[in-house]
Amino acid sequence: xxxxxxxxxxxxxxxxxxxxxxxxxxxxxxxxxxxxxxxxxxxxxxxxxxxxxxxxxxxxxxxxxxxxxxxxxxxxxxxxxxxxxxxxxxxxxxxxxxxxxxxxxxxxxxxxxxxxxxxxxxxxxxxxxxxxxxxxxxxxxxxxxxxxxxxxxxxxxxxxxxxxxxxxxxxxxxxxxxxxxxxxxxxxxxxxxxxxxxxxxxxxxxxxxxxxxxxxxxxxxxxxxxxxxxxxxxxxxxxxxxxxx
Ligand code: MLT
Numbered sequence: 001x002x003x004x005x006x007x008x009x010x011x012x013x014x015x016x017x018x019x020x021x022x023x024x025x026x027x028x029x030x031x032x033x034x035x036x037x038x039x040x041x042x043x044x045x046x047x048x049x050x051x052x053x054x055x056x057x058x059x060x061x062x063x064x065x066x067x068x069x070x071x072x073x074x075x076x077x078x079x080x081x082x083x084x085x086x087x088x089x090x091x092x093x094x095x096x097x098x099x100x101x102x103x104x105x106x107x108x109x110x111x112x113x114x115x116x117x118x119x120x121x122x123x124x125x126x127x128x129x130x131x132x133x134x135x136x137x138x139x140x141x142x143x144x145x146x147x148x149x150x151x152x153x154x155x156x157x158x159x160x161x162x163x164x165x166x167x168x169x170x171x172x173x174x175x176x177x178x179x180x181x182x183x184x185x186x187x188x189x190x191x192x193x194x195x196x197x198x199x200x201x202x203x204x205x206x207x208x209x210x211x212x213x214x215x216x217x218x219x220x221x222x223x224x225x226x227x228x229x230x231x232x233x234x235x236x237x238x239x240x241x242x243x244x245x
Contacts, residue, residue, distance in 0.1 A: 029109075065099060
């Protein structure tokens, strides 16, 4: 198995696909997707384009849908929700489809959607992602960070490192055995450095600071937790993620 990490959707190759592709947006799109599915959302359908989301969701009965829209960390006018995982209650989500667009995370999912196996990962469901990879043993794995508008993000990189760190332990191999590129080695080093203070790292992250300015400190606390939800979002059809199993 070779694992490649790409810091942003923009840096992800477009000419071929991986056997298994994993999108990460710790702050906060993939944390929100995991949470929505954990409390009973029927599925999460992702869009990079707001107009397409509005068009597609229009054909769903209002009581069967929710629209989540975020730009720049803030809620988009006309949507039911922004992008806080803490808004995902079972009363709200139960049996509804969440139509979602965010600044970067939904683009990361879009860029890998042609892969035979597409997963959404965050720190909160790291263990579920690792278990899937260990049991399916794909030959090539791409991990794609959402980043921020084309730039590197600490929180996505540390999560890629956390996934690789657990895979190395579970597969009983070395970093050298599985690292497909230098970015993965860097991600593992970042995780090694910060694994005991992930919340502290999120406070250093530029998007973490942006969310703090928007008064979202509880979101940072929630998203910094590791392995708290045994939920794996997996793509069932293009752009539609459901709970695996
Ligand atoms: C994104 O896609 O960039 C985000 O998830 C931003 C956020 O809502 O925190």
